[in-house]
Amino acid sequence: MTSSPHSHADAGLRVAFLASGSRGNTLAVCSADDVVLVDAGLSARETRRRLAEAAIDESRIRAILLTHEHSDHVAGVRVLAKQLDVPVLATEGTINGSRHLAAVAVMERVRPDCDFTIGGLRIRAFRTSHDAMEPVGYVFEDARGVRFGLASDTGHVPAEALEVLESCTIVGLEANHDVGMLRTGSYPRFLKERILSRTGHLSNDDAASVLERLIAGGVSSVCALHLSEQNNSPQIVRRTLGCCVDRLGADIEVMIASQHTTVICSA
Numbered sequence: 337m338t339s340s341p342h343s344h345a346d347a348g349l350r351v352a353f354l355a356s357g358s359r360g361n362t363l364a365v366c367s368a369d370d371v372v373l374v375d376a377g378l379s380a381r382e383t384r385r386r387l388a389e390a391a392i393d394e395s396r397i398r399a400i401l402l403t404h405e406h407s408d409h410v411a412g413v414r415v416l417a418k419q420l421d422v423p424v425l426a427t428e429g430t431i432n433g434s435r436h437l438a439a440v441a442v443m444e445r446v447r448p449d450c451d452f453t454i455g456g457l458r459i460r461a462f463r464t465s466h467d468a469m470e471p472v473g474y475v476f477e478d479a480r481g482v483r484f485g486l487a488s489d490t491g492h493v494p495a496e497a498l499e500v501l502e503s504c505t506i507v508g509l510e511a512n513h514d515v516g517m518l519r520t521g522s523y524p525r526f527l528k529e530r531i532l533s534r535t536g537h538l539s540n541d542d543a544a545s546v547l548e549r550l551i552a553g554g555v556s557s558v559c560a561l562h563l564s565e566q567n568n569s570p571q572i573v574r575r576t577l578g579c580c581v582d583r584l585g586a587d588i589e590v591m592i593a594s595q596h597t598t599v600i601c602s603a
């Protein structure tokens with residue numbers, strides 16, 4: 337179900353995809369009383385502008401979690417954490433992998449596959465497959481047991497990650513590129529190979545295979561993430577994922593996150 341940015345806490349679990357793509361990634365997971373941000377790839381100023389626009393109360397933000405150390409995920413984190421006065425949580429590899437994190441005031445370590453709680457959200461990190469030091473995705477569970485799972489920047493979705501994602505009602509899933517567009521496009525060969533590799537980015541076709549499993553698991557909203565501006569388009573993603581939804585006769589919502597505007601899913 338989609339909700340307007342102005343529906344409030346009683347809406348249950350709400351996920352605001354504030355920005356997604358190679359020029360900056362940030363999202364906000366909102367439960368009744370608590371908000372956790374994931375990644376901080378935009379400037380602090382722009383992040384706060386988008387939070388305000390999505391009617392997310394900054395005083396409810398408890399922490400910033402990081403998926404990995406690439407700058408499109410961490411460039412704004414030091415300033416944002418300072419301004420919001422919240423801790424930053426990341427895996428040890430991520431913490432050691434970025435100069436952006438060296439000056440963060442309160443840095444806490446996340447261990448993959450171990451549950452922890454922030455306010456009313458139970459959270460678990462799971463391993464993804466990406467050319468970073470120790471990349472992870474996350475699953476969030478609210479007090480009602482409703483789950484949101486995030487899997488982006490991953491060359492494939494490992495079996496353990498898929499298992500976690502199958503239990504989620506809302507999923508943010510990478511759909512980075514159309515393989516044909518990438519292969520015939522203008523990127524240098526090394527970059528094409530990097531993106532296509534098992535530790536690169538998830539293609540539309542691979543996202544569709546994952547979506548099939550999510551539908552079997554009972555997902556209700558899926559938001560496609562990290563679309564390449566050169567090697568993909570929202571129309572192609574919609575068509576590829578839409579085919580899968582139609583073939584299975586599923587009644588789910590497919591949304592597409594954007595670099596420029598906020599997209600909201602709720603359950």
Ligand SMILES: [Zn+2]
Nearest residue numbers: 358406408489
């Ligand atoms: Zn990225």
Ligand SMILES: [Zn+2]
Nearest residue numbers: 404406466489
């Ligand atoms: Zn990355």
